[in-house]
Amino acid sequence: MRLPNFIVGGALKAGTTSLNYYLKQHPEVYMSPTKEPRYFAYDPAAPRNGDDPGLHFPVTTLEQYAALFDGATTETAIGEVSPHYIISPIAPQRIKETLPDVKLIFSLRHPIKRAYSVYWQAVRLGNENRPVEQALTEAEHRVRNGRYYALLRHWYDVFEPSQIKVILFDDLSRDALVVFHDVCRFLDVDDTFVPDLTIRNKGGALKNESLGRFYERLKNSRLKQAVDPLFPERLRDKVNDLRNRNFEEPPPIPAAVAERLQAYYREDVEQLEGFLGRDLSAWKN
Numbered sequence: 001m002r003l004p005n006f007i008v009g010g011a012l013k014a015g016t017t018s019l020n021y022y023l024k025q026h027p028e029v030y031m032s033p034t035k036e037p038r039y040f041a042y043d044p045a046a047p048r049n050g051d052d053p054g055l056h057f058p059v060t061t062l063e064q065y066a067a068l069f070d071g072a073t074t075e076t077a078i079g080e081v082s083p084h085y086i087i088s089p090i091a092p093q094r095i096k097e098t099l100p101d102v103k104l105i106f107s108l109r110h111p112i113k114r115a116y117s118v119y120w121q122a123v124r125l126g127n128e129n130r131p132v133e134q135a136l137t138e139a140e141h142r143v144r145n146g147r148y149y150a151l152l153r154h155w156y157d158v159f160e161p162s163q164i165k166v167i168l169f170d171d172l173s174r175d176a177l178v179v180f181h182d183v184c185r186f187l188d189v190d191d192t193f194v195p196d197l198t199i200r201n202k203g204g205a206l207k208n209e210s211l212g213r214f215y216e217r218l219k220n221s222r223l224k225q226a227v228d229p230l231f232p233e234r235l236r237d238k239v240n241d242l243r244n245r246n247f248e249e250p251p252p253i254p255a256a257v258a259e260r261l262q263a264y265y266r267e268d269v270e271q272l273e274g275f276l277g278r279d280l281s282a283w284k285n
Helices: 016-023 062-067 083-087 091-098 111-124 132-138 140-144 148-158 169-174 176-186 209-219 222-230 233-245 255-276
Strands: 006-008 029-031 077-081 103-108 164-168
Touching: 006 016, 016 029, 016 077, 016 103, 016 176, 083 091, 083 148, 091 148, 103 148, 103 169, 103 176, 111 132, 111 140, 111 255, 132 140, 132 255, 148 164, 148 255, 164 169, 164 176, 169 176
Parallel strands: 006 077, 006 103, 029 077, 103 164
Antiparallel strands: none
8 A cells, every 4th residue: 555755735725736736747756646635634523614615525545545646656755735634623643643754745825815815716616605804704714724823733743843844825926946846855856857837726706707617616526536537637737727717816805804814813923933934024914
């Protein structure tokens, strides 16, 4: 049974799709053909994640999970991407028990921009029709999931710091190649390889709502997980490109909402800033 030796565990809407796309091009890296298997977040006794009413778990047993990596041959880094892990209360310990030496990568995004992006994703899926002010007040989990310091503490309590790599979405957007090579060094693979750095999983407001909701529901469906391996990657990339062209920039977040969220996140951002040793002053505005 072959299992992964690294996992990209989040965060949601923070560039994990792009990172998956870059990594799977590397000749020394094997990525699960099923993105977001979410195996270690699966708990049959718990309700589905309210942040995504359509959330499902493609694999629920260790045998099914291991089968995702049957295609690995000579690759030295074997991984998967499941951004829900960072917010799962059970994932850290479950991963530790199964993969004690695993390497973990977390990508973090400006928490206000992340929450706003999650809101627009729900709108695109047809799962949200409330104004953003109301939605981010009543669906508090969408906001709470951006308290990264509080989330990461649990992972550092379970794993050694040397097993964890934290990157920032801002850095990935500004200079993806530098971040990619940094990740390659963390994974002990060739850090001179240059992948196609096309942006994946673009977000925003929909130009054509009917077309957009069809794409979004397909992307998050069980059907897509089942048929993806049957279609050439080039065809899947064309579908993704068509999806991306249907987005436009959403309107600016209302000032009152931004001010409320700044106050909500301020303490967590300051704690994270000291913990990571990074200047996160841009996240306080």
